[in-house]
Amino acid sequence: MSRIAYVNGQYVRHAQAAVHVEDRGYQFADAVYEVWGVIDGELTDFEGHLKRLARSLKELQIRKPLSDAALTAILQRIVAVNRIRYGLIYLQISRGVARRDHVFPPDSVPPSIVITARSANANAAESRAQRGIAVITRPDQRWARRDIKTVSLLPNALAKQAARAEGAAECWMIDRDGMITEGAAANAWIITADGVLVTRAADHDILNGITRRIIFELAEKQGLATEERPFSRDEALRAREAFITSATSFLTPVVRIDSQPVGNGHPGSFSLMLRERYVATAKDRSKAPAMRQPVWLVARRSKHLQN
Structure with a gap:
């Protein structure tokens, strides 16, 4: 079956x-994006991503091209016609098409929207989580508003490529004070020797991940102490456990940092427990009622898209 995308109403x-x-x-990286994970045909943490999308648009003064109801219906159809059981949905909204000029075009220019699956x-993915991943560290060279989920990701791409070249899965970036901000595509966490869950506070230095927020909720339910503060590479190497979180990796343990082991060099029990809880409760956190329809039913209604 051919993959189906949504582009500006079609x-x-x-x-x-x-x-x-x-x-x-394309020309200015004047756009924002969101990524939803899909588990068993359900968009995970649906409302959280929708709200963050609205915030990103507001911060860049890009108007919403669709109502939340219309966007929900489109996302539902994209999952259905592509028969996604486990995977991801990518959405991007730009300021639109206009003569190349640094200043914004008139408000009459409609935003562009693209959705792929x-x-x-x-x-x-589960096997990788059970093995754990390696990360490297590099100086953080991104712009000062990392809290906005923009498509301006060249520094992130360079960091990811550096990780790939060294046989690692992610790159943790370090600020001028020697503290880890986050990964190229995920938030960074440690669990200290005293059993405290630590990640950087959500300010302009990092993206406030939706999965990040859920992990705090799950940790609280499990009685884990949490702190939002910077931590250094050396503290991470002394930690009991480390992991990353994102919409697509969920929670994945980190077992090596710059080729040095974290803890005993294997995924830790707290990390694996939190991952299990996250996946187990993913359906309960889906807030798109239309997604409850069987995939085959919505796909049947949209079969003309595949002809």
Whole structure:
């Protein structure tokens, strides 16, 4: 079955999906995005991502192209027609298509919206979590408003590539004070030797991940002490456990930092427990009622998209 994308009001085959050459997202990175994880056909943490999308748009003064109800229906259909059981949904909204100029175009220019879907291997993801991942560290070279989920991700891409070159899965970035901010595509966490869960406070230095927020809730229910504060690479190496969180990795243990082991060099019990809790409660956190419809039913209603 061909993958289906949504581009500015039309459902099109993924291979033919395109935006205009003067789309400001392409020319200026003048755009925001969101990523939803999908578990058993359900968009996880739906409302949290929707609210963060609205905040990002407001911070960049990009108007919402659709109502929440309309966007929910489109996201539902994209999951359905692509028959995504486990994977991700990517949404991007730019300021729109206009003559290339640094200043914003008139308000009459409509924003551009693109939505794509991709399946993933649930067993492979779980196996990776059970093994744990390695991370490297690099200086943080990103702009000063990392709390806005923009598509300006070149420093992140360079950090990820550096990690790949060294056989690692993620890069933790370090600020001028020697403290870890977050990963190239995930929030960074440690569990101290005293059993305290630590991650950096959500200010302009990091993206306030939706999964990050859920982990705090789950930790509280499990009676784990938590702190929002910076931590250094050395403190991370002395920690009992470390892990990353994101919409697509959920919670994945970190077992090595710059080739040095964290704890005993294996995923820790707290990390694995929190991951299990996160996945187990994912459906309860889906706030898109239309997603409760069987995938085959919505796909049948939209079968003309695949002809």
